[in-house]
Amino acid sequence: MQDLLTGILGNDILVYTIMATVPLLWIVPYALFAVWLERKVSAHMQDRLGPMRVGWHGWAQTIADILKLMQKEDIVPSAADKKLHFLAPFVVFVGSYAAFAAIPFSSAYVGSGINIGLFYVIAVSALVVVGILMAGWSSNNKWSLFGAMRSAAQIISYEIPTALALLTVVMLTGTLDLQEINRLQAGPFWNWFVFAKFPFIFVAFVIYFVASLAETNRTPFDIPEAESELVAGYHTEYSGMKFAIFFLAEYGNMFAVSAIGASVFLGGWNSPLGDLLNGPVWGAFWFISKAMFFVFVQMWLRWTLPRLRVDQLMHISWKVLTPWAFVCIIGVGILTML
Amino acid sequence: MANNIDSIEPVDRPLTTSTGRVLRSEEMVLNMGPQHPSTHGVLRLELIVDGEIIVDVIPHVGYLHRCFEKHCEAMTNYQQVIPYCDRMDYVASMNMDLAYVLAIEKLLGIQVPERVEYIRVIMAELQRIASHLIALGTYGLDVGAFTPFLFMFRDREKILDLFEMTCGARLLYNYIWIGGVSHDLPPEFIPQAKEFCKYFRPNIKEFNDLLTFNEIFIKRTANVGILPADVAIAHACSGPMLRGSGVKWDLRRNDPYSIYDRFEWEIPVGTGEYGTVGDCWDRYMVRMREMEQSLRIIEQALDRIPAGDVMSAIPKRIRPAAGDVYVRSESPRGEIGFYIVSDGSGSPYRVKARSPSYVNLSVVPEICRGSMIADVVAIVGSVDIVLGEIDR
Numbered sequence: 001m002q003d004l005l006t007g008i009l010g011n012d013i014l015v016y017t018i019m020a021t022v023p024l025l026w027i028v029p030y031a032l033f034a035v036w037l038e039r040k041v042s043a044h045m046q047d048r049l050g051p052m053r054v055g056w057h058g059w060a061q062t063i064a065d066i067l068k069l070m071q072k073e074d075i076v077p078s079a080a081d082k083k084l085h086f087l088a089p090f091v092v093f094v095g096s097y098a099a100f101a102a103i104p105f106s107s108a109y110v111g112s113g114i115n116i117g118l119f120y121v122i123a124v125s126a127l128v129v130v131g132i133l134m135a136g137w138s139s140n141n142k143w144s145l146f147g148a149m150r151s152a153a154q155i156i157s158y159e160i161p162t163a164l165a166l167l168t169v170v171m172l173t174g175t176l177d178l179q180e181i182n183r184l185q186a187g188p189f190w191n192w193f194v195f196a197k198f199p200f201i202f203v204a205f206v207i208y209f210v211a212s213l214a215e216t217n218r219t220p221f222d223i224p225e226a227e228s229e230l231v232a233g234y235h236t237e238y239s240g241m242k243f244a245i246f247f248l249a250e251y252g253n254m255f256a257v258s259a260i261g262a263s264v265f266l267g268g269w270n271s272p273l274g275d276l277l278n279g280p281v282w283g284a285f286w287f288i289s290k291a292m293f294f295v296f297v298q299m300w301l302r303w304t305l306p307r308l309r310v311d312q313l314m315h316i317s318w319k320v321l322t323p324w325a326f327v328c329i330i331g332v333g334i335l336t337m338l
Numbered sequence: 339m340a341n342n343i344d345s346i347e348p349v350d351r352p353l354t355t356s357t358g359r360v361l362r363s364e365e366m367v368l369n370m371g372p373q374h375p376s377t378h379g380v381l382r383l384e385l386i387v388d389g390e391i392i393v394d395v396i397p398h399v400g401y402l403h404r405c406f407e408k409h410c411e412a413m414t415n416y417q418q419v420i421p422y423c424d425r426m427d428y429v430a431s432m433n434m435d436l437a438y439v440l441a442i443e444k445l446l447g448i449q450v451p452e453r454v455e456y457i458r459v460i461m462a463e464l465q466r467i468a469s470h471l472i473a474l475g476t477y478g479l480d481v482g483a484f485t486p487f488l489f490m491f492r493d494r495e496k497i498l499d500l501f502e503m504t505c506g507a508r509l510l511y512n513y514i515w516i517g518g519v520s521h522d523l524p525p526e527f528i529p530q531a532k533e534f535c536k537y538f539r540p541n542i543k544e545f546n547d548l549l550t551f552n553e554i555f556i557k558r559t560a561n562v563g564i565l566p567a568d569v570a571i572a573h574a575c576s577g578p579m580l581r582g583s584g585v586k587w588d589l590r591r592n593d594p595y596s597i598y599d600r601f602e603w604e605i606p607v608g609t610g611e612y613g614t615v616g617d618c619w620d621r622y623m624v625r626m627r628e629m630e631q632s633l634r635i636i637e638q639a640l641d642r643i644p645a646g647d648v649m650s651a652i653p654k655r656i657r658p659a660a661g662d663v664y665v666r667s668e669s670p671r672g673e674i675g676f677y678i679v680s681d682g683s684g685s686p687y688r689v690k691a692r693s694p695s696y697v698n699l700s701v702v703p704e705i706c707r708g709s710m711i712a713d714v715v716a717i718v719g720s721v722d723i724v725l726g727e728i729d730r
Contacts, residue, residue, distance in 0.1 A: 042484070042485075046484070046485050046488040046489065047488065047489065048488065142366065142368050142369075146390075146711070219482060220554055222482070223712075229712050229715050230711075231374060303484060303485050304483075304485060304548075305482075305552065305554055306478065306481040306483035306549070306554045306555045306558060307481060307482025307554070307558075307712075308554055308557070309557070309558060309710060309713070310390055310710065310712060311390075311710065312557055312558075
């Protein structure tokens with residue numbers, strides 16, 4: 001796609017701008033849709049209808065909410081650290097948005113085709129922690145501080161099993177380039193890495209998915225914003241559009257981790273039917289469908305499970321997921337050598 | 339406590355930086371409430387925390403104080419107190435009314451008709467189920483599960499429909515009157531109540547599948563907030579709080595009032611199935627099992643209810659002889675007792691309520707120490723407090 005655009009426009013800067021804007025054009029309608037979906041999914045799981053008034057089955061409810069949030073007064077606590085308080089939501093959003101640069105939406109489109117895409121995604125999404133810590137510290141509120149501390153501990157702990165689980169595939173492919181990883185999974189669905197070196201990569205995939213829930217602060221790991229304990233965690237003191245940006249970042253993150261899972265383990269933009277319905281456009285369709293499925297699973301879990309306690313959370317990360325991720329790495333290594 | 343907190347040893351030497359500066363580590367006061375999502379109203383807990391670990395909890399009450407007892411003295415007659423009783427424990431109004439009315443009836447020496455007794459038992463037990471549904475649902479919310487809460491509210495609505503059909507009100511009924519009840523049961527009440535019993539039983543299983551036996555829920559509640567039986571008795575706990583600690587004590591059986599001695603039912607007690615006897619899970623489970631027992635009582639009462647006039651025993655004028663009386667009954671939260679002094683006039687000289695939540699709350703600091711902030715939420719939820727009744 002980059003070559004095509006360069007051919008038409010002949011101007012590199014314009015091309016880069018367009019390439020960089022595509023994820024943003026995706027993330028905003030996606031977030032609007034995902035928030036609506038979350039409401040509908042939760043409502044139908046709970047024997048109610050959810051938003052029904054604004055448009056067909058309330059499809060425009062999130063748009064109405066965004067309009068409301070934009071008009072709200074931006075309240076900054078008088079004792080807050082004004083600069084950090086202002087910057088925090090944007091740092092969080094940058095962390096989640098920057099990850100989109102390396103996500104291969106289709107065989108023809110990836111924001112930046114760097115050869116260390118996977119490494120970049122893992123690294124840049126850790127930037128979110130900085131923003132969350134900033135938000136919690138600058139609010140000058142004990143609940144926010146607790147939320148931020150918990151969040152920092154949680155996200156950093158869960159990066160380890162996430163990275164280790166992804167490493168199993170990297171060992172197999174010998175590349176960190178996400179497009180290359182996708183290309184190696186070409187063919188029908190049994191070529192997907194989740195079924196390779198059975199059962200080790202499958203287990204690694206489960207580890208990745210569990211850890212990714214924690215990275216996005218979703219139930220059962222939504223401890224940083226546990227509303228029944230910490231009121232709203234690190235974003236207690238945020239309202240209006242800044243709150244909306246935290247929200248957008250959370251949904252962006254949900255998609256980013258699902259997309260990485262889909263492209264590393266589940267064939268990414270490859271059609272599950274082999275050559276049937278394959279190609280750049282169908283590729284985007286398959287990729288987004290796979291990622292959205294995991295977004296749905298995240299919602300499903302959120303409205304089913306209670307929340308863990310902070311020490312139990314650490315226990316799961318360090319004593320369950322990390323050792324098992326190592327077992328998977330060793331298992332894949334042994335099977336590769338045989 | 340069996341969780342990992344005890345294994346963390348306190349640091350007895352001061353922490354120093356590389357330049358030799360001593361780092362201070364001190365306890366922090368954290369104010370939980372009166373505006374907080376999980377203090378179930380306007381309870382304020384002053385938490386003294388060391389990181390995430392609770393050093394002490396000091397409950398502060400009184401944010402919802404409405405001078406109930408003083409108001410009662412200013413009434414022009416005894417009936418006017420009943421709507422105030424409704425507002426004490428506003429999620430179990432029927433039981434509050436019943437407790438007050440039983441006291442006045444004892445003071446007057448009134449014997450109410452059979453039909454009234456049956457209606458009162460049916461209403462009190464339906465209310466107990468409705469109240470437990472709120473307690474269990476909000477407990478789910480406290481530990482982070484949202485869906486069970488709405489499932490339970492859906493079923494509670496069906497009970498409120500039954501109440502509305504009978505007396506027109508859905509929350510504060512003023513239904514149980516001195517010597518009778520305000521309205522007779524409408525003809526469609528009994529079939530509909532029977533249908534509810536049939537509908538509700540499988541739903542209890544659904545709640546159990548969704549929440550009670552969920553691995554995470556058990557992890558969050560078992561071995562948390564353990565209340566040993568002797569401590570519970572020493573703090574005068576009652577209701578599910580006491581039964582959760584394994585003490586078989588239910589006023590409906592141990593000090594029978596109304597016609598509870600005529601029904602077959604059991605007293606569920608905490609067994610420590612997943613942890614230790616008296617933990618949060620046990621208190622939760624006692625409530626779950628009590629709903630089944632209440633259903634049994636309701637079904638028996640619906641089958642045996644006689645015909646008759648519900649108004650015949652209502653006295654025209656209530657003017658008890660000078661004297662005092664203490665009558666207690668089992669509300670969904672424990673022993674609700676009314677101590678009433680009459681000076682022979684038409685209105686009470688003194689009304690004192692012994693409210694179960696207030697007494698049960700007093701044990702919270704005992705069982706919170708050494709646990710974590712998230713556990714405080716779980717413990718306070720398992721005590722099932724209603725602030726309307728604590729502050730009165």
